[in-house]
Amino acid sequence: MTIAVGQSLPEVTFRIPTKDAPSARTTSEIFKGSRVVLFAVPGAFTPTCQNNHLPGYLKFRDQFLAKGIHEIVVVSVNDVHVMKAWAQANDALDKIAFLADGSAEFTKAVGLVLDATAGGLGIRSLRYSMLVEDGVVKILNIEDSPGNANISGAAALITQI
Numbered sequence: 001m002t003i004a005v006g007q008s009l010p011e012v013t014f015r016i017p018t019k020d021a022p023s024a025r026t027t028s029e030i031f032k033g034s035r036v037v038l039f040a041v042p043g044a045f046t047p048t049c050q051n052n053h054l055p056g057y058l059k060f061r062d063q064f065l066a067k068g069i070h071e072i073v074v075v076s077v078n079d080v081h082v083m084k085a086w087a088q089a090n091d092a093l094d095k096i097a098f099l100a101d102g103s104a105e106f107t108k109a110v111g112l113v114l115d116a117t118a119g120g121l122g123i124r125s126l127r128y129s130m131l132v133e134d135g136v137v138k139i140l141n142i143e144d145s146p147g148n149a150n151i152s153g154a155a156a157l158i159t160q161i
Contacts, residue, residue: 002111002142008135010109014075014099017084027106030097031135034070037157038132040107042114042124042146044078044086053127054090056154061095064154067161073097077104077124101125114146129157 003009011027030036041053057064057072064072073096076083080100087093101107104123112126129152131139139160141151150156 003137003140005137005140007137009132009137010106012101012106012109014101014106015080015083016100017080017087017093017098019093022080022084022100025097025099027135030071030073030099031132033134034132035068036132037064037069037072037129037161038075039072039129039152039154039157040075040112040125041127042076042116043121044076044082045089053149053153054086054092054096056149057096058090058092060154060158063158064161067158069161071097073099075099075101075106075125077101077107077122112142116146128152129154131157131161 009027009031013024013026015022016025039057061072078100079102083098083100087098107113107125112128114124114126116124127143127146127149129141130137143152
């Protein structure tokens with residue numbers, strides 16, 4: 001079942017790249033008592049994710065913070081090492097939190113799974129964005145196609161906050 005506006009995020013543990021060793025952060029640690037923008041991508045370095053989705057959130061970062069957002073996070077069904085490489089390649093390690101959902105635990109729990117096995121990519125995340133306040137989904141934008149980053153892009157979400 002797909003998570004809906006008004007529901008709380010499930011409790012999982014993400015692996016997060018840092019300048020040093022990877023660290024672990026739970027859903028509660030990230031979202032409790034905070035206003036967080038979350039966006040999810042099918043895969044780090046994939047064309048739409050690399051060329052459109054992530055750059056938009058970097059571009060609008062200061063505007064989100066000015067609207068009272070405490071943190072911007074991106075979730076992908078990739079391991080923490082890939083997420084670190086993606087963050088570093090985009091000079092974003094200290095600007096956005098890159099949440100590695102390597103086993104798709106979070107993605108499955110929120111019901112936003114993309115089965116891309118036919119294309120050789122396995123289980124991935126649908127492309128979406130959320131505004132989460134104190135762990136509760138306040139806005140949810142799910143793309144109809146994983147190749148689009150229109151309704152889940154930063155330019156769309158910033159107008160909703």
